[in-house]
Amino acid sequence: MKRFRTRAVHVGSHPDPTTGAHVSPVYRTSTFSYGNFERGRRMFAGEEPGYVYSRIGNPTVRVFEEKVASLEGAEDAVAFASGMAAISAVAFTFLHPGDELVFLGPLYGGTEGLFFEVLTRFGVEVRDASGLPPAEWLSAKTRLLYVETPTNPTLRINDLALVGRLGRERGVLTVADNTFATPYLTRPLEHGVDLVLHSATKYLGGHGDTLGGVVAGPAEAMAELRAHGLRHVGGALGPEDAFLLMRGVKTLPLRMEAHCNGAEAVAAFLEQHPAVARVYYPGLPSHPDHELAARQMDRYGGMVALELTGGERAAQRFLDGLELFTQAVSLGDVESLATHPASTTHELLPAEVLERQGITPGLVRLSVGIEDPRDLIEDIEQALAPME
Ligand SMILES: Cc1ncc(COP(=O)(O)O)c(C=O)c1O
Known part of the structure; x- marks a missing residue:
């Protein structure tokens, strides 16, 4: 495998197959022709890969997703219109009424707002375990353990290896918001955390000119996230924004x-x-x-x-x-x-x-x-x- 800097530049970026354009072009299209009845049937049945509709996947967005997956050491990644769209997609995909969501913060205010003001209305119980001893973090109802590191604004560090180990032992899905560190400084999956996510608006884009979000993790979880959190919730990243984000990731x-x-x-x-x-x-x-x-x-x-x-x-x-x-x-x-x-x-x-x-x-x-x-x-x- 090539080194980090090389992957940031090359992964996902290929000369455009139709024109040979060296830089991946902006595929500004909402839908894609599947050509004939049989191909359409096969693509919608998942028997043949390809793009069908930009809410579910788009070639420009895909370049950004492949870069982030590679840099985080993940099998796959799914991009969203903002960090909050990514976080809410994770919640809507993996949580059910009666589940407990536990977090170690302090968290970004918008994330706490989503957890306490929105998810609780759908029967999800939310608990802040910051400051508690690790033995008291999880309960029998805990389904998801969510952590941010470094935290905002006093830059406290949460122990990702401990989070990953507890999650594995107790069958709890662990999720790390890696926005402040970026994969260049910390790769939560290497520490045993299940999913990593970003407000790509920040360092991944890097130039303060676009909003975006992304989640990376195992292929099976990413397929579920794309099928529900992206396809059904709908916070898709636009191709222009994806272009800026994939260009940002290169540097x-x-x-x-x-x-x-x-x-x-x-x-x-x-x-x-x-x-x-x-x-x-x-x-x-x-x-x-x-x-x-x-x-x-x-x-x-x-x-x-x-x-x-x-x-x-x-x-x-x-x-x-x-x-x-x-x-x-x-x-x-x-x-x-x-x-x-x-x-x-x-x-x-x-x-x-x-x-x-x-x-x-x-x-x-x-x-x-x-x-x-x-x-x-x-x-x-x-x-x-x-x-x-
Ligand atoms: C750590 C962290 N996570 C998530 C978000 C939300 O991201 P966005 O503003 O792209 O929706 C932010 C935004 O400031 C953030 O700082």
């Missing part, structure tokens, strides 16, 4: 190295700055999960969070003083982004949850882009200057 290894270089430099700078009370970066020995991160991740990613000694007022002055970092939610773009979780992404959470998760008024989250780290540090330094 994922290069971008991730640059994101990691930048984040490491920014975290080290922040850690010695007097206006900064605390820095959250899994690559720092001061991070509570540093040892686990070192075992599970190849490097530590592009996300950094910092807590300012001056609380919300300092956070506001710092954010408004940044010039290279754009104040915006989302992450994983080539451009650096900065956000204040307590007043934006986590604004709806009750005070005790914010406190438990370390989301203080002085906490700022940085998505470190691929700019020259020296320019990013100079920008941070000038924005922190009024607080010294």
Whole structure:
């Protein structure tokens, strides 16, 4: 098998069979001719492979799916219109009324919203097991164990090998959201987790210009996911978006190295700055999960969070003083982004949850882009200057 960087470029990409186009073209079509009655019958019966309708499969989307499957070390992958479409497709495919869904978070807010506000209406019981000892994670009713790592915004690390082992022992489907790490830094299936998924909107696309989602895992589970979660729920990825995502994946290894270089430099700078009370970066020995991160991740990613000694007022002055970092939610773009979780992404959470998760008024989250780290540090330094 070829190495990661080579696979990111080549897997799934073939010269177009009709024109020889070197780069996989955008197949902008909703339906596909099957030519004659007998071929149509055979294709719909699953006796002959091929494309029939773009909600179920499309050649441009397929290039992206094959790349992600290869990079995650999975047999197959299914793409969706967004990360949330991917997560809801997993839930609608694999859960039934009476099943318990257990998660280790904190999770992305939209995911918790889907779990608590939508799935519970369909008879699924949802339980947050974060902070409990592993022996108490699963119950007799648990059907799915869902985990995010690193988590948002304080970048805690969940132990994927432990999750995979418990899932296997208890016959529970395990699912990891690998959006923050990407397969370049962590491959959950190697640790025994069953399914891995992404908001491809973030690092896989990498340029902040498209939405997408993807799930990878064993062929049988992916066939079920395509048949139900994609075909019947319908959150299909469009071919234009798939084109941008497959192009993004080609440079994922290069971008991730640059994101990691930048984040490491920014975290080290922040850690010695007097206006900064605390820095959250899994690559720092001061991070509570540093040892686990070192075992599970190849490097530590592009996300950094910092807590300012001056609380919300300092956070506001710092954010408004940044010039290279754009104040915006989302992450994983080539451009650096900065956000204040307590007043934006986590604004709806009750005070005790914010406190438990370390989301203080002085906490700022940085998505470190691929700019020259020296320019990013100079920008941070000038924005922190009024607080010294
Ligand atoms: C970790 C994580 N998972 C899932 C999602 C949802 O993805 P999307 O916005 O592509 O629907 C996000 C979005 O911010 C996220 O950060």
